Amino acid sequence: MNTLSEAPVVKGWCPGLYAPMQAADGWLVRVRPEFGRLTAAQALCLAQEAEQHGKGHITLTNRANLQLRGFSHEQALAFPARMQAAGLGLPDPAQEKRLALQITPLAGLDPICADDTLLCARLLKAGLLERDSLSGLPDKFGFAVEGGGICPVGALKADILLQTDRGAWRVACGAARSLPLTGPQAVQLALQLAEAFVMQNEAQRPMRNPHCGARLFAACGQGFAESADHPSAVTPPVLVGQILPTLYGMGVPLGSLTVAMLRACAHSAASGDGWLYLTPWHSIVLAGQKTQPLLHRFVTDLADPRLRVFACEGVKGCAQASVDVPALALQLAADIPVTTAVHVAGCSKGCAHPAAADVSIVAGLQSYALVRNGTAGDEPTCHESSFDAVRARVRAWAAEKTPKEG
Template identity: 50%
Template sequence: MYGGFSQPEVKGWCPGLFAPMEAADGWLVRVRPMLGRLEAAQAFLLAEVAQQQGNGRIGLTNRASLQLRGFDADSARRFPEIAVAAGLGLSDAGMERRQTMLVSPLAGDDPACAPDTVACAESLRHALVCAEELSALPGKFGFAVDGGGLYAPGLLRADIAVRSMGAGLWSVVCGQMCGPQVTYAVAVGQAVALAHAFVASHQSIRPQRDPKVGTELFRLTGLEGQALAVSATPAQAEGARVGSLGHGLFALAVPMGSMTATMLQDCARVAVTEGDGILRLTPWHTIVFGGLGQLPEVEGMVADPHSPLLRIWACSGVSACAQAAGRTEELARSLAPLLPDAVCLHVSGCRKGCAHPAAADYTLVAGAQGYGLVRNGGASGYVQHLFADEHAVYKAFQTFKHEGAVDAGL
């Protein structure tokens, strides 16, 4: 292991509407639109707030949330009132925190998505909002309602998911375990029971981080289940599709999840003037428009399904994060043209790997001595090569373009 790549100090928390977080570029605030759907009027409002009170930078996270950056402390404290008034959150902080979950972005639009997905999501949301004891769950603990369809079952990653099995049947999924096929009402009850078991067991590791935790929670609740097949968890890159999705749906990608307030305004304008007025946010850094007749054009967004930017993850880097040791987004953009087909790249400012906790073909990690290279692993993996600076990284990827391996000749 190379020096300068020790595990980072864990600071802060998972930001939420009532829990803004201080970063290197100011305070960041987060909103989680209900069911992942943002009305155009809400998008215009958020863009205006981002420009006037923040630094104009907006992140679309891997939980389909929006992060507005660069606020001062007073503006960050006032933001929840603005969001709640716009229908972007609940006034009760505990209820707002507990209703966090991912839902299939095309529920109600994609005929192949389970028709009762929205009803299932509303049922789970109500159960979570009413379960005050679940406020003890870790901030990053997540739920999902996965109706399948165009976005294959298993693409929505969460600690506890309620997943459609077809024919009106659902199963609860936790870690590596999948419960029996039941009605969605029963599956929702099982999901809440598993969450209560997590709290009661005083676990410190979430099921998404360690799948074996799910097995233990199944045991504690007395729930029968079976281990998930590996094929049941498709690669996250499969969700980052752009272009026509059929049924009047078109998707554009936010490069590396980082956009400007102007880009959000332009998306809202397209939704109002050409579509149904709704922006469907996905956890794969894409925005889906409905009711359109053709692929929209929004400057700065990715519309080419072959763009390497769809296979690159990067955090905000040293310009916005105190733990980051180097530039990330800029480096990732410079490397994009050198990335071969089907190869995924993650550029992380530190060992936490916030932008992409999973493994990638190539992961670059910024450290005190430069950039470390991890092959077929995540940001916390074994660093096999060390590059002194961005120029050295770029030179190595040029070799990759011609010879097929970043480490060729090293």
């Protein structure tokens, strides 16, 4: 059982379709829908999987993947074949592993998102599938294609990103950014940078070591611009409520879905364009809807503070946690204004929200470590011995951050 004095065990990898992970509540399995998109039929299939073989708990991750919890080892090993049949996995484990690819969730739906965003994503996917050499990339190494619009450039996090820029594309890798390119040129450069990462045997991913980006560009013989630090991600959009006519988002508190929630969402999607658009910001977008779907346990109010709290599974699902982390996070939600984001973690790894938050809290049995404007792994700003004291501290910090009226 983890305490604040114990260093968490860092596994260095995430579960994948062919790499289930053992957790405190059984085996964890994951699907990575193409571009974060599920058909209604696929969503119903996953709901059935979670109900029949797991514990009915589905997590929407910060990479727009879906994790199903509580599988037996036997069922976790049988899971990939069923997902292939549903169109949610590839037969080649090495190819499946390489497709850590995100895309602007509203590409093809948002009229001000770059028209060729989906094309670039498809070209990049094809390149990742073709290059066996990229199987040497670390498990967490990821790519993203950002077409801008309602979801601004910089909202996604990845090691190599294609980002639209005034009609052209640039490739960002760590703190380095390419010159303007066409979409196909940007795709080829992204693949070259990934191959250079493998060949150079870099110790850390660009997300962890921003300065390796410059070395990778130099290895590819490509010009680039470099900032002093890793480019700060912009504040991600809150895709909840009406986004555009016929386009509606539903918030998923803490990214936690029940079987009933996923089924209800699938049925609503079937009455629209038939797709569920998953976002890395704990929401699901439905298109072709006449009105806002009103589904139990989803959030449709932009002001709902549950949209701005983050939490891991806690003691129920992770051996490194010692308390019910989600319950603490939801209690804190009542105390925070819409301008404040709070992350509660069961250990300093901060799996649920690797980025900085206004307040990050590492919860242990005996005390709580609080970090202001940082991550769960940063040096604590202070410690509190009771949750009541934590709540008081969070309220005070939030009040300092909130602009005064008049």
